[in-house]
Amino acid sequence: MPPTHIPQRIIPNASESIPVRYFSRRLAGSAATSLRRDPEEKVCIGLATKRSATGRIAILALATVQGIVAITVDAPGKSADMLLYDQPFQQLLLRDDEGCTLAGFDMARVALRIGGDLRIPVCAVDLSTAFVADSRRPSRPSQVVAERVYQAVDRAAVDSLWDNDNDASDREVCLRAWLAACVAEHSAAALSKVVRLDTRRLQPREIACLAELVRQTCVLEDAQPTETPSEFTRSTVTHDGTLELQNARYKTRVRNTRQTIVMTNDDGDEFVGEARGAKGRTTNIRFTGQALSGTLQAVRVVGRPELTNPEKAREELLLLLLQGKASLHAPFIRKLWFPSRSARLALDDHGSPCMHMPGLNRSQKEVASRMVSEAALVITHGPPGTGKTTTIAAAAAYWDERDLPAWIIAHSNVAVKNIAETLCKKGVDFKILVAGEFHFEWHEHIYEAIQQKVLLSDDLLTLKDVGATERLLGGSCIMLSTLSMLSNPTMDKVGVFRVVPLERLVVDEASQIKIEDFMPVFHKFRKTLEKVCFFGDPNQLPPYGKDEVPELKTIFDVEHAKESAGFLDTQYRMPVPLGDFISRCVYGGRLKSEHSVKDASCVAFVDASNGEETKSGFSWTNAGEIQTMVNLVKTYYKNENFCVITPYDAQRAAIERQLKAGKLPWEHVFNVDSFQGNEADFVLVSVVRSGHQPGFLASTNRMNVLLTRCRRGLVVVSSRSFLRDGGRNTLLGRLERHYMDLKGESAWVDWKLVMQGKADLPSALGPKREKSLGTVLPRVHGAPPYYSPLSAGPTKAFDTRSLFPPQLPKVETRASLLAVNAASAWASHTSHALDPSPTSPGTPTSPGPLTPTDYEADFPGLPMAGSPHKQAAIARTWAPHSLLLKGEDILGDGGEIARASASTRAQNRMSGGRSESESTRGTHSTYAHGQPVVRRLEISQQQIARAHPTLGTTVRDADANADAHLQPTPRAKVLSVSLAGSKQSYAPRFQARTKGPATSRRHFTHPAAEEARNQKANGMLAIQAARADKKSSANRYM
Template identity: 30%
Template sequence: MACISRIIHQNLIDVDIDGLNVKLIKLSDFNQDPTELRTVVDRNEGRSLGLSAAYSPRAGLRLLAIADTSTVIIIDFETDNSKNNGRATPPGDSATTAGLDYLCDHVLCRPVGFVYGFDMGPLALALWQSHDLRIQQAIDMQCAGPRKTRAPLATVQFAIGDTARIFDVNIVRVFNDYICHVSNDPSASQTTTPLAQRAWIAHHISQLASMEERLADVPPVNTVKLSDTILRFLAKASQDSFQLDEKKPKEVTRTVAVAFNKGRKQVDAKVNRYQHKIRGGKNQQARIHMPGATTGGGYSIPANVTVARGEGVRLKVEGNISGSRVALITLTGREDPTAAEVKRAQVVLMILQGKMGAIGSEGLNPWVHQIYLDPGEEFAWPAEWAKDTIPPIKFKLEKIPRPLNSSQVKVIKRMCSQADEHRVSIIQGPPGTGKTTVIASYVLTAVGAGQTGIWLIAQSNIAVKNIAEKLADFGLTNWKLLVSSEFYEYWHEHLYAHIHSNIIISEEFIEKSTMKQLYGCPVVLCTLSMLSSNKLHQLGAFKMVPLRNIVVDEASQIEIGDYIPVFTTASTIRKVTFIGDDKQLPPHGQEEIGELQSIFEVEHLRKHMLLLDTQYRMPPQIGAFISQTVYDSQLKSSEGHPLYETPNMTCHFVNVAGLQVSVGTSWKNPEECKAILQLSSIFQGQRKKFKIITPYDAQRTLIENSLKEAELQWEDTCFNVDSEKLLGNEEDYIVISLVRSWELGFLQDLRRTNVMLTRCKRGMVIFTSKEFMQKYGKNSLVGSLLGYYDNEAWIEVKEMNRTIFV
């Protein structure tokens, strides 16, 4: 049989073994003669084998490694058949499948003995999705490791203990990249060495006497007994998670202020932005880079993050750093997954292990069936749900403290309905259409009718806070907002000043007296991430306030897989309303990962969609343009807008002949920054309220620092388009810096551009150049806006003092 053999030496732990014999075999050759694998299996009959995989960028299984103590067999499947979440006939000679048959019968579905691997859930699902192969007797290594993290390094450290030296940096590197990078010739790439080492370390740990009892308690992954329907749902969720995880940077560098404690050999460092905070993680290694006195000088030393809290991080170092200085910290390896990401992976794994009850059989959880699978005409909600004693809700317009338009009334009545056909409701709310007013009106009505178990959730902390403030504005006080300490403390406490008495921060969850505040509380607000983590379940929050009626804001920004922990584990949910706008921000990563979906992209759910059709925020001039170009002329502007009949221009383009300058992976335009400082000074002198938006973080930083140096308003003034603080936010005047002087870049993204152009209440000022707009920008949404004004919106920088901003 044709195979490529080589000897490698594992460098993960210090144990006395000879080199590993790694044999790479193409599937076509393996199907002709599986002798090499048979040799390994025969000498390990009934004993453990280690497994590992390398994947295509689309999460299709490309290479599979099978290891014992001295040998690693790697099967190259030669292609990725997982396109469109479908399965295809395995590659190779279709008339000769001896190798695959042997692999299935004696490794994947071996009758005696177990196979062990890290992240066994995704591996098992990729086998089925890519190659129609099932597996049983498969043990996930991390399930036998520390309970608080699934980081492979932590599992290896836990298993090895003090019996051998562990090379942390090498382990992080080996588990940092699961992608097969050289698709035409894997043997020539660096993929096969870490792949072999991952399979070997899984086998080695499974042989340790100290791990025998813990591994015996781990239920095996078994896809043999699961239906294609269940596997299709799980494979899609796993594939999406994998691709999102691969998008996370493998190395980041942060600028910090450091102070060295020589006696304790530790460094205290501080970052200056919440977005740049450093989280401690088992998957990462750190280095501190100290600048020299002259250009090109300096030095760096290794460090370990020991404490990360708020703006500060403490690192243990071996070398010496003198004084307090500005330095760089480079973190290699991906951040640990969030609590919600861990919970999502856990749920998928538990289903594969048969620990989720009915969901693993044909008696599907109705929410899984409704949300993730096309239910068809025969689908019916459980009959007993209709018998639940739910107080009827009668919507009374006179009880609402704000005037409502007809589309808002229709939406609120739908949200109040308990009929089966309304258990899933989707509301499209374009910018400024009163989504938080609708949510607050629904809550006021439902609570007034005696309903409890209402959970209001969103993707971002800011959106949750905005809803809470609207509840308070409506006179509602009997609710609690759960917010993470990481977001609240040090960074954003000031944002909650008006609703402070209703807040419970996550750091206080462990106090029973604090959690008792939920008793008798009909409404709870939190992010989807917090709702999806294990913490609230463990603390009994869902017993105090059952998950019964869920309202999801920003639903168009949430990938449907993120709901898996909620819809697969909560048995009390009876109604869900999704509110969002698929014409604005999509789920993170959707541009690169086309398979990602929000609720709004699921065709069988769109039939439940209603539209909020009247906007109150934007000046009608701008509102009419947005309606025409983005919303098929279905969006009306309120006649009550203060600028409804103004003859004055509400949008201006300022001509700035500046050039975009590269800053790492971002861009800045210094000339636009200078011009914006002039307008900021004018606006402050006129006491106008304004915010500045730019697509690029480098420009945001430049503008913010320049405002600060000029002693102009700078705090909570300048935002990146994707900023959590910007979403759902608005201001009288919006100042936009496009930055670009060639190519469209960000402006090709209609949805993000739509976010940028729909924040103003009175006027908008866009900084760019005539040359750029004429040559590149005319085919963008911004270019269409300029054309809407017949190019009459242009002014020069020197004219800003004489311009009327209504």
């Protein structure tokens, strides 16, 4: 095939047209032969690759100064393994003698790609580090070309060839290889002394592991934006023409890097510059062209961000491994990446028994005991609010007492700060290292409580020797920092790790850190590191880029380490109803809740039906939700400990602006991705989306973080229609259905009522609420949904026993449950309101006296069978508005199956622990031998209606009848409906039998205590009802 030509104007004294020959991968051997026709000829060959969107090699370019060959590697539907049989091609990649030099930029990555994708060894020179003393500071291609080939080269044009690897054109890939050949040709003598990179120094499985690391890294880099808008508050042009920019947000600040800064004025004209220094909130920008004119309106940073310290450490490790200066034999690298059978077995060692650590629950003690044991690796799952920080603090206190060095790190500065505050409360001596650029003028206020423990990275620069470092640390053996700080070269220069060696490493937020990020750390501290403890929650935020690279792994994805992982099983942050929901839907029911708030009113939904989602760049906003959020803060929560969380950054910025314009607290607005590890009393959530697509809401991990930040109350602002359409299958949609089952229509509040101040929200009554509504009381946890707390009735001081004088004859009743099929259910709307039968001491079949719930305490004459979430039933009369079940399953709260059966154990509980022979019915008791067990179920009308439409209608009708307050009824109606078979009739049947003298029974609704009627009036009305019923007692039942 005849060659094509590509133009080049980078090197003026070279040919402006370079011939390029294209070969398929089947002809890679022919391509190598055509590149070097004379085997004896001395030649320098440049090598470059282009990646596909998946990170695999798409094109491999080889070049000399005279010409280029391009080999297509990643053709769809074909295997790259066919290149293994092209011997000339393989020999070319391995040849390293006086006659041939293979070179390229960023060669460590290129060699590992070839070794991983093609399984061909490579021996070559890395031009990025060949001419520098510090391999952590590689040169840019433009710098190398300027120093070695042509000094006046257009540096921007050279570097642009490497900007977008997977989007690069064939011309750009070929020019990369050609420029590498030019540099090698002009530096042959210098390159002869440079150590070669050789993949044969590694084992095949090590190459495969590192090649996957490189692939994932490259895909993540491609996902990074090439332009980032910067928010600023003001700008000033100084007398020397420099622009002083006052940054508004730490996340979008203009950093002191080599990226290009583009500024736009009010006329739309653009001006280009570069950073020349940054301190605190101020960045100095020097214009590289025309100076700014007019008023600055927008600033954006163009180009990929520079590598962070951990990323530089990773690249250096890859280089050293291929140069033979490092190995992957560090103990913890072998344990996690290349485990032997003995290493796998060692992970099953759970350490010593639980030690005495006051203030910890059982699961926390187990984990803390393992942390201070001989176990080398400890992995712990810590769901929200389970006390990860408290557990870490307990182990840190143990090490501090014994002067055992330990480093506690996390992914974010805020997480490290939270740990520091807990350690301070525990009296642990520690020091916390904070990056100067994060602290100064940005976050100084969050360290006020621990200011005496803070050491800034800038302070380390002034230290002259290890002695000064030791004096600065003040004898502390517990050190706190971010993961990035461990790779800061300043730490090594001043001898921090010599004063406090890294022997024990505790990692919080480990579920947000890629496991590959620990490889440089384990290699660096391979001689001192003895123990590593990982804490995190794989059900919360994943590492950055998980959406783009699903194969990203954390420590919690290491298969052979999963069985030995611990689990903190009790959460103390969220109210009980919310904690129970999260436990069931996210943690498989393993998470227990301990909290003072047990009422379902802790969660409310606001229907922002006036808002629609709007695209804003790469993000979304919702104007209706923004205004509702402002009203929530202004009217309800501005004086409370609150925060606003939203999945979208554009919505965050818009809410922040509106709150600031309204002179309301605006500092507490966050994106969900930046709020993990934080909490507030009240959390206000702006969902944003309103269409048919859930977007970020489809991520259960993000929603788990969003819903688990509150300590007292959660308010969700969303479109009701969205949560029943696009958001139905999300975790938030499931929460909405759960609360509809619990509270019915009262789960939702309209946005207009919030705007008018008439809505009642968690722990915040509407200031302009309708007086006719009275005091809205939260629904008692475990109370039947048909019970209305707004009904009029007796106060807490009123003793309902006075309604039923003890001289009334005893009534022995036995409800007949008539059903079309064998199983049946009875929905009762009558009440005795009598004394519960006394309990007796515990027996082998009875737990003994149990403490009444709050609901029962409010109404001593209204006994209840135990809630499935609280306690077993005790010897009491049956509850009003309960469902009686006999051998039948019925949908309970949240779709669970609740079963009630007349077992011996249940009967013993009902009889107060007495034996069957001793069991008798107390005064006005409905419990007789063989009768069904009564259980109080959290089951709403909506649940019944969905499962059995006719039954739901019947219950609603009966519930409406129950609203007649203290109406004496001459005949008690017992409703019996069949639950068996969807084709059967559900018509109500009325039947009851009496034994002995008939007595008065009347219908009575028990309301909340606060809005009670006058006690005397209630008592007189009840007495009149009793007398009226007594007269017609002879024909009471039919």
